[in-house]
Amino acid sequence: MIGPTDVEIRVLGCLIEKQRTTPDQYPLTLNSLRLACNQSTNREPVVDYDEAEIRKALGELGRRRWIRGASGHTSRSPKYRHLLDQELSLSEGQISVLAVLMLRGEQTPGQLKQRTERMFGFHDLDGLETTLNSLASRDLIERLPRRPGQKEDRYRQLLGGEQAEESESFGASASGVDGPPDRDATAPGDRIEAAEPFPVPVYTPETERVESLERQIGELTSELAELRTLVDDLRQQLGV
Known part of the structure; x- marks a missing residue:
């Protein structure tokens, strides 16, 4: 199975982030x-995906069994949750690191x-390094060579998207041989059987009002997240 696309990685990262930062x-x-x-904050790169692209990504992630539908009794609109921590047996620290790498x-x-x-509080850099090493040992992330002038190592995720395709170590671990990545090779974490086709959301006129209200709530939530980020950055600068 070809690895997840950039859109799938962004969708998955957002589901993890929102689960841990805005559980309500x-x-x-x-x-x-x-x-x-x-959203324009905490994202690299900033994108402008439309609903069709998101629906397609949801369908593919569902087939990988990395997400599932979770519609509740109080909402007519389909809802979605991730299953990555269960499918890959990830700790809270591990999945938090993966989410940030997927998003930024x-x-x-x-x-x-x-x-x-905001997702998981590491006590110190040693604790974070332990988590990074555990993820790297499973070929879920990799440490990059330092560039001229850089003082710190850099890491990137290998679950999918353009970053994983560019990684020689990802290609070697996926195909079992040296050389460029094999696009038909199994991506890290795809060691599960194919799932049943995932239902793509279908919308009817009766959901219009609910969608409008949820859109407003989503926009307000996004604005609040941006304000929190600005406050966190200001505190960091002031050393508070």
């Missing part, structure tokens, strides 16, 4: 998930420690 808004509707994917690309241990604080 989780699971997510399609619209809330689109807003989370496209290559990062140093110092950046990861700061950016995972």
Whole structure:
């Protein structure tokens, strides 16, 4: 099976992030998930995915058994939750690190420690390094060679997307031989049988009002997250 696309990785990262930072808004509707994917803070790169792209990604992730539908009795709109921690047997620290790498690309241990604080609080860099080593030993992330002038190592995720395709170590671990990545090779974590086709969400006119309200809530939640990020950055600068 070809590894997850950039869209799938962004969707998966957003589901993990929102589960851990705004549990009252989780699971997510399609619209809330689109807003989370496209928000301008805590994302690298900033994207503008439409609902069709999100639906397709949800279908593929469902077939991988990395997400499932979770519609509740109080909402007519389909909702979605991730299953990555269960499928890959990940700890809270491990899945938090993976989520930040999926959402923001290559990062140093110092950046990861700061950016995972809202999802999981590592006591120190040693604890984070232990988690990074455990993920690297499973070929879920890799440490990159230092570039000229860099003082810290950088890490990137290998679950899927462009980063994983560019990684020679990912290609070697997936195919079992040296050389460029094999696009038909099994991606890390795909050591499960194919799932039944995942239902793509279907919308009817009766959901319009509910979707409108949820869109407003999602926008407010996104704005609040941006404000929290600004406050956290200000505290970091002031040393508070």
